[in-house]
Each structure stands twice: as structure tokens, then as C-alpha cells.
Amino acid sequence: MLIIGNHVSPYVRKVLVALALKGVDYEIDPIVPFFGNDRFSEISPLRRIPVMIDGDLTLCDSTVICEYLDDAYPGHPLKPADPADRARARWIEEFADSRLGDLMIWRLFFQKRVKPFVFREPTDEALVARTIEADLPAAFDYLEPLMPPAGWLFGDRPGIAEISLAAFFRNAELAGWTFDGARWPLLAALVGRTAALPAFQALRPCEDVLLRTRPLEQRAALAELGVSIAAETHGGERPRPGIMPI
Amino acid sequence: MLIIGNHVSPYVRKVLVALALKGVDYEIDPIVPFFGNDRFSEISPLRRIPVMIDGDLTLCDSTVICEYLDDAYPGHPLKPADPADRARARWIEEFADSRLGDLMIWRLFFQKRVKPFVFREPTDEALVARTIEADLPAAFDYLEPLMPPAGWLFGDRPGIAEISLAAFFRNAELAGWTFDGARWPLLAALVGRTAALPAFQALRPCEDVLLRTRPLEQRAALAELGVSIAAETHGGERPRPGIMPI
Secondary structure, rough: OOEEEOOHHHHHHHHHHHHHHHOOEEEEEEEOOOOOOOHHHHOOOOOOOOOEEOOOOOEEOOOHHHHHHHOOOOOOOOOOOOHHHHHHHHHHHHHHHHHHHHHHHHHHHHHHHHHHEEEOOOOOOOHHHHHHHHHHHHHHHHHHHHOOOOOOOOOOOOHHHHHHEEEEEEHHHOOOHHHHHHOOOHHHHHHHHHHHHHHHOOOOOHHHHHHHHOOHHHHHHHHHOOOOEOOOEEEEOOOOOOOOOO | EEEEEEOHHHHHHHHHHHHHOOOOOOOOOOOOOOOOHHHHHOOOOOOOEEEEEOOEEOOHHHHHHHHHHHHHHHOOOOOOOOOOHHHHHHHHHHHHHHHHHHHHEEEEEEHHHHHHHOOOOOOOOOHHHHHHHHHHHHHHHHHHHOOOOOOOOOOOOHHHHHHHHHHHHHHHHHHHOOOOOOOHHHHHHHHHHHHHOOHHHHHHHHHHHOOOOOOHHHHHHHHHHHOOEEEOOEHHHHHHHHOOOO
């Protein structure tokens, strides 16, 4: 099992956590977001990460990959058994991927970490402020009543809904944002419980190292942490602006 | 089973075709895209259509709805049984929803039909030309090698992949665009076979009528065609610019 992707992407994080929960080993080709070469465009036509290659199957969308993992690797099911609950879990995943992705990745993480450090462009501070003061609170107001008083959303184990939420909150944290847990206590508790899982905790050293390591030195830095690194075949030498990295 | 949505949306069309293939009856609240009221925002926080309400379950994403229909209504499975083929079908659905949605909806249908007739703004003809001459051919070049020489993509029946492709091609057709089938013959043949299914054909009169009927007269026009219309609870009197209709 090969994953092409970078630990700083929340969509990659979803898949790596799912693989860890299922106990599936993988190698990672730690492509730098935005750096994919022409061969990368061929296997990921929307230039998204993560890409998963399992035998002769290549997939390049985190939701489709996690559905496949649940179909092909039965350990630790990521979705509940009841059809209505399965749908509710998928909807929370979609809300995280779409809405939290827009807010926490494109308006926080991209503005605070990618624009100044990758593209040498200034952060749009007004957009960041509006996101923190208005748009994120509206998203949390929607999520809070859906959260469980304790434990997990569906049944006795965390699944794709919890993984998706916590994956995006981590990027907002990496962008320097702090969650006001007192205002949305159930959401804060669920995200906290999920982020504390060993499957999430094990990725934090990689995330921290990647954020402070220059693109062309990242493979070596991850190898030093003991990560199984695949041969590089899909990365270029510099970013291509204007493409979708997720 | 209640569907809130409009026949001109490809995402609504996906769900209506899936319901027809499965033989599930429904009522429709034919909300006009962009017209949802505050109550609509509460049940569809991203203001997307379609919304599906089945008992106490409310869903507002076409992919999640179709997954639910497959889990809850076993007639005419929309996905193949093999895990790898299921993943391939889901990826084609995702490619259609994301990439063909961007190109055929936002750059063709929105520009040619919605901007001038709903928002009284001019079409960006340069964007339309670039989409037709460069971006759509690239998307079709990617899809063509994935298409079957005859029959259906997976097994002996059309499923979510075929439905998704044909749903978007229909909107491009409604925008006045014509497909060059000679250049991508397998894709043209598959889309043609799918569009010819009774489940698609039955919707065409509704689509044609809606496109030439003013928003506040659409419910009556659909009722005249014999469509089961639900009580209106989610529509406003005028469009709200700047929101997501899909």
C-alpha cells in the first residue's frame, strides 16, 4: 500500500489515521503540496493528495479512499452498521471536507502558513479575522447539537466522522488558531478525545517536522523519524501555483 | 420520501434517477436554486440541493444521499460488489461531481443560463470558450480510456458512475453545448446509453418546462405534468446572490 501525500494535509491525515486504526501498513511518498510533476497529474487528474495505490487500484480522493478501506479491510469499521447512522456519519465527513476545509484550510492554514512561507505573498488578515469571528462560529453552532454527550458519535468506537473533524481542527491549530472550547463544549470534547487517539498522536512529530523543514529536505527528515518512505516518482522541484493540493 | 430540489440541478437529477431505478416513490418540493429561505438554511447549512428527508433522517449532499439509498433500498444496486470496482465507481462519481460540475455547471450552465436570466448579468464568453476548447477536452481525454467498449462500466447494469456522468452532460446540453462524440466515442456512447434510460427520459419534460417557466410559477407547471408536489416550506420569493445552489 502506497500513499502519495504529505502529513500536513488534513485529507492525507484522514487516510493515515484510518490506515492506523485498521492496522494496515503503508509506505508514503511525501510529495510536497503544490509540487507534483507531470506523472503526478496523470494519476491524480485534479492534482489532489492523498493518492492511494493498492495493487492495480489507484484512487485520488480521501473520501473514496476511506470508503475503499472500509470495503477491503474489515478491521475497525469506520462507519456504523445502521443505514441512517451511516448516512449521518458520511454527512459529517462531507461537512468537514467541504466547509471546514474551506474555512480551516483555505482561509486559515493557507493564509497563515502557505501564502507567506511557500508563495511569499502576504496573509489576507481581514479574511482570517472574518473567518474566526463569523464563519467558524456558524459552522460550530451547526455541529454542536449533533455531538454526543460523551463517548463517540455512533456506537463504541471513533469512525470517519470523528476522524474528519479532528483532521481539520489540527490544521487550524497548526495555523496558530485556538479553539474556544467553553462555547462549544461537546464539539471540543469530541475533537479532543479523537485527537488524543494514538493514531492521531503518532502523526504529530511528522507534522511538526514537515512544517519547519524545507521542501526538498522533507523526505530525509521523515526517514529520520522512522517513517517508511517510498521511492520518489511524483514530485517536482518547485511549486506550481494555482493548482488544487487537496 | 421528500426531495427538496429542482430538476435542472445535476445533483438533484442524480438522486431522482437513482430513486427511479430503485423504484422508490417520492414527493418533490421544487425549490428554485438560490431561492431558499431561512428554514432551508437550517436543514441545508451549505444551502445545497438536493435535500432528502426520509422519516427522521435529513441529508443534504447528493453523494451521501445516493450512498444512503443503496444502503437502505436494495433494489437496483448503484455500485458493484467488488471493493476495487466500488472504489472506481465512486471515483468517477467524484470526478463528475467536482470536475464536470466545475466545468459544465459553473462555467457553462451558470454562465449561459443562470447569469443572464436569473441575475441579469452578462455571460463571460471568454471563460465559456476556454472551457469548451481546453478544459472539457482535457477532462474527456482522462475519462475516455476508463470507458467500456460496450454495455456498462461495472457489470450488467448502469450505476452511480454512469448516472453522475450523464447528469452533468445533460446540463451542458441545456446550456446549448454539443458533444463531439467522434473525438471521444466510448464516452459519447456510454453517456448516450445512460441518457436514453427511462429514468432519465422521464425527467426531460420537467427540465424543459422549468427552464422556460418563471420561478414563482414553476410549482404549478410541474403539477400540470403530473409530478407529485410537496407543500412549499423552504423557498423564498427572490434569489439570494452569492450562495451555493448545489
